[in-house]
Amino acid sequence: MEYLKCEWIHDDADEPILIYSEMDDERYEVRKIEFYRDGRYGYAYEDVEVGGVGVGLGEVPVPTIEEIAEDEFGHFVPMLISKDEFEEVWKDTVSNKNP
Known part of the structure; x- marks a missing residue:
């Protein structure tokens, strides 16, 4: 598994x-959390999609950090994070609250 945090400007x-x-090992999303400017959030896993606008898991593999960072407009700031960091955000967002 690999874990990604990406700021979208x-x-x-x-x-x-x-x-x-x-x-997963083929870079397909297994779980995802999205945060919005106004405080909303959404998340997705397996066949579950909650909150957000089109928050579902991607249907194609996620590009590498290098590919994301090469966005010609510079709108994305990707960063690999640890499993522990992802799990903490997941727990704080998904396990303890409802959007």
């Missing part, structure tokens, strides 16, 4: 500004 209130993804 933009002005669209309907899109997330921070995305956490847990990916």
Whole structure:
């Protein structure tokens, strides 16, 4: 498994500004949490999608950090994180609250 935190810099209130993804060995998302500028959030795992706008798991493998960072407009700031960091965010967001 690999864990990604990605800041998305933009002005669209309907899109997330921070995305956490847990990916399998082929880089397909297993779990994902999205946070929005106004405090909303959404998450997805297996066949579950809660909150957010189109928060579902990606249907294609997640690009590498290098590919994400190469965005020609510089809108994405990706960072690999530890499993522990992802689990803490997941626990604080998904296990303890409802959107």
